[in-house]
Amino acid sequence: MSEKMVKEKIMVDPWGKALVSDYTRLIKEFGMQEFDIEMMPHPSTQMKRGLIFGGQDLNVIADAMKNKKPFYCLTGIMPSSEKIHLGTAAVVENVRYFQEQGAITYVLIADVESQAARGVPIEEGKKRALEFHIPAYIALGLDPKKTKFYFQSENKTVSNLASVCSQKITENEFRAIYGSVHPAKVMSAFIQMGDILHPQLKEPMPGVIPVGIDQAPHIRMSRDIARRLRSEYGFFAPAASYNKYTSALDGSFKMSKNESVGKLEIPEKDRTELEKKLKKALTGGRATKEEQIKKGGQPDKCIAYEYCKNHFIKEDKILAEMYQDCLGGKNLCGECKQKFLITHANKFYDDFDKKFANAKKIVGKMKFLD
Numbered sequence: 001m002s003e004k005m006v007k008e009k010i011m012v013d014p015w016g017k018a019l020v021s022d023y024t025r026l027i028k029e030f031g032m033q034e035f036d037i038e039m040m041p042h043p044s045t046q047m048k049r050g051l052i053f054g055g056q057d058l059n060v061i062a063d064a065m066k067n068k069k070p071f072y073c074l075t076g077i078m079p080s081s082e083k084i085h086l087g088t089a090a091v092v093e094n095v096r097y098f099q100e101q102g103a104i105t106y107v108l109i110a111d112v113e114s115q116a117a118r119g120v121p122i123e124e125g126k127k128r129a130l131e132f133h134i135p136a137y138i139a140l141g142l143d144p145k146k147t148k149f150y151f152q153s154e155n156k157t158v159s160n161l162a163s164v165c166s167q168k169i170t171e172n173e174f175r176a177i178y179g180s181v182h183p184a185k186v187m188s189a190f191i192q193m194g195d196i197l198h199p200q201l202k203e204p205m206p207g208v209i210p211v212g213i214d215q216a217p218h219i220r221m222s223r224d225i226a227r228r229l230r231s232e233y234g235f236f237a238p239a240a241s242y243n244k245y246t247s248a249l250d251g252s253f254k255m256s257k258n259e260s261v262g263k264l265e266i267p268e269k270d271r272t273e274l275e276k277k278l279k280k281a282l283t284g285g286r287a288t289k290e291e292q293i294k295k296g297g298q299p300d301k302c303i304a305y306e307y308c309k310n311h312f313i314k315e316d317k318i319l320a321e322m323y324q325d326c327l328g329g330k331n332l333c334g335e336c337k338q339k340f341l342i343t344h345a346n347k348f349y350d351d352f353d354k355k356f357a358n359a360k361k362i363v364g365k366m367k368f369l370d
């Protein structure tokens, strides 16, 4: 890395693209805390596998969990994209974990943000969310009975709180956090502040926002604003957990949710296409068959392994088998991909399709907050 790059500040724009591969630097520059698994009373599989790299005030959430005190967990869905990225699914998995640990769970449809930042008409965003995103989040494991869903466009409490928040930040502070003061970004950011803080209006309590790194600026501003509103509203600064970024199948890091090249999405209806993509995934295999058998492969450099670990293989035993077989040179990469990656990806997608079909049936009966 050049001297200049080392010195350059990491600037994450939630609506743009950024290249982030150095988590240690990120933690430092964003004033995050490294994720400490020892702190969590019942760590999830994701946590055990190192997928959560950092957080903010997670000790407060851990304490609430231990002492059975109320806390909330909140996430938002952008109905601008037609599908869900695997990275987003990993964040939903983390929401599911906090829900299981007792969090009061909110999931909002960011139809106002999709309109402002991406030009998706509100009605169109709503329609897509009802047809796809909401049942998809349920299929990914959220309990519809325990999840409070709402649309940004319909939630007055949220927009009123957004306007309160907008008084608490100067133009220069906003620019320092987001890199610009584009009107659509300002609009979206303050609505998001309303989302993040509104569960505390009735009763201040800790809350956790599980996110990917692209959302770090929002977390930062929400924490600043919460502190400034503390004397008036008693707000806790929201806690956050940060999921590692999902690399593209060719091994590159791409941050934008709109960048679908070489990435898997949910759903993947065409299984032949899916297998084709998986067969092209970067591996940690050796140059020749002989070398692979002699030295074994390099699972820690292998995207096939990374995808199995982060997304497709839930059972520790099977994952360990993949890892050990690789190190022992037991399989060539083609065979390994067939046996582990393709088999378990198909299983994952079959399971999703089945649960999605079931979830579709209940969406019509769901109630939304307003």
Ligand code: TRP
Pocket (backbone or CB within 6 Å): 014, 074, 075, 076, 077, 078, 108, 110, 113, 191, 192, 195, 196, 209, 211, 215
């Ligand atoms: N901005 C988020 C995204 O791009 C969506 C979102 C809106 C959100 N409000 C939120 C996420 C509150 C977390 C918390 O995906």
Ligand code: SF4
Pocket (backbone or CB within 6 Å): 283, 284, 285, 297, 298, 299, 302, 303, 304, 305, 322, 325, 326, 327, 331, 332, 333, 334, 336, 337
């Ligand atoms: Fe990756 Fe499997 Fe090849 Fe090992 S054998 S490098 S895990 S594809």
